[in-house]
Amino acid sequence: MLDLSALWAAIKRRKAWIVVPTLAALGLSFLAVNVVTPRYTGEARLLLESRSGFYALPGQSAPDTSGQFDAEAVQSQVQVIMSRDLAREAIKRIGLVGNPEFDSGAGALGALRKVAVMIGLGTHPADRSPEERVLEKYFDRLLVYPVARSRIVAIEFTSQDRALAAKAANVIAETYLEFQEAAKQDNARSASAWLSTTIEPLRKRVAEADARVETFRAKHGLFAGPNNTSITSQQLADLSTQLSAARSQQAEAQAKAGLIRDAIKRGRTFEIPDVANNELVRRLIEQRVTLRAQIAAESRSLLPGHPRIKELNAQLGDLEGQLRAAAERAVRTLENEAKIAGQRVESFQAALDGQKKSVASANDNEVQLRALELDARTLREQLEQYMQRYREAAARDTLNGAPADARIISRAVEPTDPSFPKKLPIVLVSTLATFLIALATIVTRELLNGQARPLPPTPQGPRWVSVGEEDEEGRRPEGPAPERPRRDAVAGLLTHAGRLGQIRLDPEKPEAVLVALSERTDEPPPGLAPLALVLDAGGEGAAGPRDLAEALSQRCRCILLDLARDDDHGEPGFSELLAGEALFSDIIMRQAGSRLHSIGPGRAGREAVFAAPDLVDVALEALCETYDWVLVAAASNDEGAMLEPVARRAQGGLVMSGQAGNGHALEAGYRLSELVKGPVSLVLDAERAPAMARMPRVEEEPAEA
Template identity: 85%
Template sequence: MTAEAGTEARGNGEGRGDMLDLAALWAAIKRRRAWVVVPTLAALGLSFFAVNVVTPRYTGEVRLLLESRSGFYALPGQSAQDTAGQFDAEAVQSQVQIMMSRDLAREAIKRIGLVGNPEFDSGAGALGALRKVAVMMGLGAHPADRSPEERVLEKYYDRLLVYPVARSRIVAIEFTSQDRALAAKAANTIAETYLEFQEAAKQDNARSASAWLSTTIEPLRKRVAEADAKVETFRAQHGLFAGPNNTSINAQQLADLSTQLSAARSQQAEAQAKAGMIRDAIKQGRTFEIPEVANNELVRRLIEQRVNLRAQIAAESRSLLPGHPRIKELNAQLADLEGQLRGAAERAVRTLENEAKITGQRVESFQAALDGQKKNVATSNDSEVQLRALELDARTLREQLEQYMQRYREAVARDTLNATPADARIISRAVEPIDPSFPKKLPIVLVSTLATFLIALATIVTRELLNGQARPLPQPRGPRWVSVADEEAAAKSENPTPETPRRDSVAGLLTHAGRLGHIRLDLDRPEETLAAMAERTEEPQRGLAPVMLVLDAGAEGAAKPHDLAELLAQRCRCILVDLTSDHDHGEPGFSELLAGEALFSDIIMRATGSRLHSIGPGRAGREAVFAAADLVDVALDALCETYDWVLVAAASNDEASMLEPVARRAQGGLVMSGKASNGHALEVAYRLSELTKAPVSLVLDAEHEVPMARMRQDEEEPVEA
C-alpha cells in the first residue's frame, strides 16, 4: 500500500515543504550587498597589487630519457637489450631519488656557483639586526657555523623539482630562480652532473670487477692445469686411451670383435645353406642347375664333350646296331664323362662344406675373443667412472676460467674513457625562460577575487539560515490565550472596557491540564499555521508523518477541515481522509481499501489545480471504517510513510466509541472552531482531550478572531516571519 501511495504522490508532482525560501535569501543578499562587494573589490585590488610587487621567478626545465646504453659498448655485436623491463615504475622512482641525493646536490651547487649568491646563500652579506638578536638569544644558528654547501642545500631543494612524466621513462628536472639565466644553467648542470655520476658509478663497478677478476683468474688457471694433469695421468696408468669419436680402445675393440663375429656367422650360415642345396640337387639329378657347378670350367668342357659324344652316338646309331663295338665304345666314353661330372659336383659340395667348417672355427675364435674383451671392459668400468669424474672437474674449472676471462675483458673494456655511457640521455635541454613561473598574475587575481566573493556570499547565506533557525517560530497575530492566574492579574491591573468579551470559557479551556491551546488559520501565511501545528503536535515515530484527528465544530462560513488541508498542501505533502459524512457513496474509498477491494491508487483523489490528496469514506460508509480499528492503523501507517501530514476528519457529534481508536493513534487533535467564543467547539475540545493524551487545539479563523481586551495583543509587536 505504501509503494502505491508513494507512486501516486510522485506521479502528481508533489514536493516537500521543507524547501529554502530563495526569495528571502535573495532579499537578504541585496540588503547586505555591501558585505559582498567591498571584500570582493578589496581582494581584487590587493591581489593585483601583490602580483605586481612580488619578485618574479623563472623555471628552467630539462628532460632525460632513461634507457640502457651499455650493450653496444661492452658487448659489441649483440642486439639491443630490452630497456622496458630494466626501467619499470620502481626503477624510475629510484633514479629520481638519485637525482635528488645530497652528494649530487653538493657537486651541482659547486658547479652552478650558488655559494655566495644572496638568493640561495643565507650567509652572503652582513647579518641583519633581527638575525643577530636571534643568534645571540640562541633562537637560530649563525650561518658561519655551517659549510657553504650546507647553507645552500635548504634553498636548493626548495627550488628543485624532479618528477617522472606519467606513463613513460622520462624524468623532468625543474629549477626555479629569480635569474632566468641561472634557472636554465642550474637545470642543465644538474642533468649533466647526474649523467657524470652514472658514468663514474659504472666505471667504478668495472674497475672493481677487473681488479677482483685479475686476482682470481691466475689461481684458477693453475687449478685447471692440475686437473688436466690428473686426468692424463690416470688415463695412462689404467690404459684408458681414447680412440676415434672420443671412445676408449677397449670399447672400440669390443665393437670390432662383435662386427667380425657377426660377419663370420653370416658366412658360415651361407656356406652350410649352399652345401645342402647342392646335395639335394645331386640327389634329384639337377646337378647342372647349381650355379657353382655350372660355372666350373672343367664342368663346361665335360659337358661339351658329352654333347659331342651324344651327337656321334646318334650319328653312328643310324648305320650301326647297339651291339657294334663302335657304339659300345662311344657309350663307355659317355658314361666316363657322366662320372666325371658327378665327381665335379661332389667336389663343389665338399668345398662348400670345408668353407663352412673353417667359418665355424673363425666364429668360435671370434666368440672367445669377444668374451675375453667383455671381461676386460667390465674390469675397466670402475676406472672409467673415476676418469669421467676427473674429466668433469677439469671441464667445470675450465668453463669457469673461460667465463672469468670473458668478464675480465669486458670489465677492462668498460674501464676505458667513454666506454660506459650513463643509462640516460638528455632529450630536452633548458633554455632561458621568457615568462615567469611565479606569480601567475591572471589566475591569482581571478581565484582570489572569486574566492572572496563566494566566501562573503556564503557567510551572508549561512548567517541568514542560522538566524532563521534560531529565531522563535512565528506566533499568531490573534489574542494570546493565558492561564486563569494571568487573567486575574490582568483584571486587577487594568479596568476592562465595555468591548472586552467574556473569558470564562477560555479560562476553563486553558486550565484543562495544560494540553489545550489554539492555532490561527491564516490562508495568507501558511508558514505560521504550519509552525503552530508543529508546536502543538507530538513527535511521531522515526520516519513517519504525524496523524491529526480533525473535528468540524465550526459555524456556517467558518473554515472547514478541507480548508486546513489545502493550506498545508501548499507547503508540504498532505492527505485528507474525509470521514465527516457518508457523501459520494458511488465512489470507492477507505472502506473498500480496508475490505481489500481497492488499492491506494484507486481511492486517492486530487482535484484539478490542487496539490491536496484526499480519500473518501467509500460505499460502505464511515461507520464501517471506524469499526475496523486495526485495519485503520495499518492503513494510516502506510500513509504516514509517504506523506508529511495525514489528517483524519470526523464529525463533531460522533460518539466517543467511534473516535477513540483514531484519537489514540493520532499525535494531535484539531477542532475547527472559527471563533474563540464558539461554546460548542470548546465542548468538543474537552471531549476530545479525554480520548487522547496528545495536545488538542482550536483552529480559529484569522478574519473571525475577536481580540480580547488587555491580552497584550496591543502591547507586543507580531514576530516577523
C-alpha cells in the same frame, strides 16, 4: 522556521559589512600580487626506458625489460633525482653558491641575524659548507614527480631568474643521466675486476682437470677410435663381424658340398656350376664328346665287337671315370673349406669371448673417465662464461658503453609567464572568499539571534499588535504592548474556562495564520510536530480544513489527514495503510500547483479508520516525526468516542466557523474542548469576521533585537 525575506532584509541592512571587507580584500590582493617578486618555473622531462639492449655484444640477445619500470621503480627514480648527492653536484654545476636567492651566506649579515647568532637562536652561515647552506632552498624550489600512467618524470625548478630556472632543470636532468651512466660503469668495472682475479685460478683448475683425464685414459688404455668409440669396443665389433663372416663361409661350403654329392648320385654332376666351370672337367667333357663322335663314325662301318670299337669304348669309360674323380675332388675341396671355416668360427668365438671380458672390465674405467671428463668440461664452460662476461664488462667500462636507462625528451626553456604569483586567480579567490566569509558571518548571526521563541520577553515587555492591523506598506505598528486580554473574555464569547479563542484565516497572509495557530497550540513532545484536530462547521461557502492547510503549507511542511468524508473516488488512503495494504508513499497525494500533502480515508471509509485506535496512534506519530504540522479533519457531528484516538494526541483543536455568530460552530468548539487537552480555537474567515473579533497575538521580535 527560516524566514528568507527577513534574512534578506537583514543582509541589506548590513551590506556595508560585506561590501567594505570585499573591496578591501580586492585592493590588498591586487597590491600584493603586484608587489611580490615573481618566480619562474623551468620544466624538463625524462623518459625511463632500458637502453642496454642496443649496446649488447654481437650474438647476445637483449634482456627482457618489460617489467623493469613499474610504478615502484618510477618512484624510486624520483627519489634518486631528489637525493642529496645529486643535489650537491647539481648545485656546483648550476652555480647556486653565492647566489643571494639561495645562499644565506652571500653578503653581509643583518643586524637582527647577528643578534640572533650571538644569543644562540641561530647559526652562523660560515659554520656550514656552501652546499649545505644552499640545500634547503634548493629542495624548496625543486619539484620532481612522475606523470600519471606513464614512465615520464617531470623536473621543475623555480627561481626569480627565468634563465636560471631553465638552466637548473636541464642541469639536474643531465646530472641524473651522468649518475646513471657512472653507476653502470662502476658495476662493469667492479665485475671486470672480480672476473680478472677469478679467471686465472679457474684456468689452472681446468688444465689440471684435463691432465687428470689424459693420465687416467693412458693408464687404462681407454683411447678413442673412430666415431668417438673406445678401442676395446671397436675390437669387439670387428671380432663379431669376422665371426659372422666365418660362420657364413662354413655354412656356404657345407651346403655346396651336399649339393654336389646329391648331383653325383643323380648323375647331374655337370649341372653344378662349381664342377661345370672347372677347366679340367671342361677338357674331359670335350674329349668325351670327340670320342663319342668317333665311335659313332666307326660304328657305321664296324661292328660292336671290332677291336677299334672296343678301344674307343674303353677310352670313353676312362674319360667317365676321370669326370667322376674330378667331381669328387670338388666335393672334397668344399668339405675342406667348410672344416677350415668351422675352425675359424671357433677361434673367432674364443677371441670374442675374451674381448667381451676385456670390454666389461673397461666399462668401469670408462665410468670414472666420464666423471673426470664431466668435471673438466664443467670447469671449461665456467671459464668460457667468465671470459665472455669479462669481455662484456671490459667493453661497457669504456666511454658511452653503458648508457643510462633514461633519456631527456623535453628540455626546459626560459619561461615567459611567472608561475607565482597567479595574479588573476589570487585576486578572485581572495575577494570571493572575503565576500563569502562576511556573508556567512551575517547570516549566522541572524540565524543564531532568530532561534528564540516567537514570544521573546524584553525589558519593556512584549510588543503586541492585532492581526490585520498593518499599514499600507505591510508594516505592523510597534509600541508598548497593551494589557493582554484574558482568553476567557475574547470578543464577548463564552470561552469555556478560557480554552476557546479565535483565529482569522487570511490566505494572503500565511505568516499571520501560522503565528496565531502556534500561539493557540500547546508545545508538542520533543522531536514531534504539533497535531491539531479540525472540525468542519463552517457551512456552505465558508473556508474548510483544506483552506487552512493550504495556508500553512506556504510556510512549512504541512499534511492534512481528511477524515471528514467517506467518498475518496476509490483511491487508496488511510484505511489501506492501517490494513497493511499500502505504504505512506502510496497514499500521500499532492495536487498540481500546491505544496500541501494530503491523505484521504481510503476505500474502507472513515469508520474503518476510527475502528483501529492503536494503529491510528502509531501512524500519527510517524507523520508528526516527518512534517512540521499535522492537521486531522473530522466531521463536526462525530461522536467523542470516535475522535478519542486523535484527540488524546492533539495539542489543540480547531473549528472551521466561517463567522463569529455560528452557533453550531460554538457548540462543536465546546464539545471539542472536552476532548483535547490543548486550547480550542474558532477559525474565522478574514472577509466575514468583524473587526471587534480580532484576536490579539504576539508579533515576532526582529532578529537584531
